[in-house]
Amino acid sequence: MIEDPFSLSPNPATLFITPGLKSALHKIRYTIHKRQGLTCILGDVGMGKSSVVRLLYGDFLAREDYRTAFIPNPSFKSDFAFLQGLCGELDVPLRKSYFKQENELKDYLAEQYSNKVNVVIFVDEAQKLDQKMLESIRSMLNFETNTAKLIQFVLAGQLELRDRLKEERNKAIDSRVFAYSLLDPLSFSEMKRMIVHRCEQAEMPLPFPEExxxxxxxxxxxIPREILKLCAQAYETSTNLMGEKSVTMEAFEIVREDIVRV
Structure with missing residues (x-):
């Protein structure tokens, strides 16, 4: 049970799995399982990328044959700081130069591979990766055997990430992307089912009539985040301010006018 059915926090437990998202999750998991190296989750603001990447991170974190690291915001001052941050998450010893740190990571990855352990790095807000950090990822993807990558990356970011990877200077890393997964807006039917799903998790009756x-x-x-914000505000206005048991069109109009005014 969840306390707030319309919370905006990226809680994987509340994620509503649409057919499109189910397909995207399958592609990402396949890329990881088969050690294909790099996959990207793309979507506009508010599409649920953080919830998706946290869901995947939680899945693999619980498995003994995987070692995972989660970087929620890659706002590092340099590519060396990024590499050290990644190594720190994996408990790899830290070194004082980029070259030595990269070699330390490579030795660690080789050891994990020999133990049949797959290492996966999840990076949220990946559009914030600067050019040198992208080059660092490209370099790490070169750690491989004849048949498999020693490290896997899942990058979740806004559409800006795709645009940058498609630039000529990033052709080498773009060619290493095994699969892109684009998160689309919900259909009307999917939105209704998401709201019902959230209310059921909170063990509350559906307060929204069809209109x-x-x-x-x-x-x-x-857009999921905008739907949840509007649901929360309309529900609060209707039930607590107006004393209604369900959300009325009058309450919705009050909230809509407040949003439009801003």
Whole structure:
């Protein structure tokens, strides 16, 4: 049970799995299992990338045949700081130069591979990776045997990440992306099922009549974060401010006007 059905926190337990997201998760897991190296989760602001990457991280964290690291925000001052941050998450000893640190990581990866352990790095907000950090990832993807990558990367970022990887200067790393997964806005049917899913998890009756759901969808265009914000505000206004048991169109209009005014 969850306390707040419309929380914006990236809680994997509340993630609603659409057919499109199920397909994306399959591609990402396949890339990791088969040691293909690099996969990217792409989506506009508010599409649920953080929830998806945290779901995947939690799945692999629980497995003994995987070692994982999660970097929620790669705002490091340099590529060396990025490499050390990654190594620190894996408990790899830290060294005082980039060259020695990279070699330390390479030795660690070779040891893990010999023990049949797959090392996976999850990076959220990956559009913040600067050019040198992208080059560092490209270099680490060269750690491989004749048949498998010794390290796997899952990058989750805004569409800006795709645009940067498609630049000519990043052709070498773009060619190493095994699969891109693009998170699309929800359809109206998917939005309704997501709201029902959230309410069921909170063990509360569905407070939104059909006409309010239609109005929410028209305003949010199917973007999950915007849907949840509007649901939370309309529910609060209708139940606590107006004393209604369900969300009315009057409450929705009050919230809509406040948002439009800003």
């Amino acid at each position: 309010v759901m239609e109005a929410i969808y028209e305003m949010t265009k199917g």
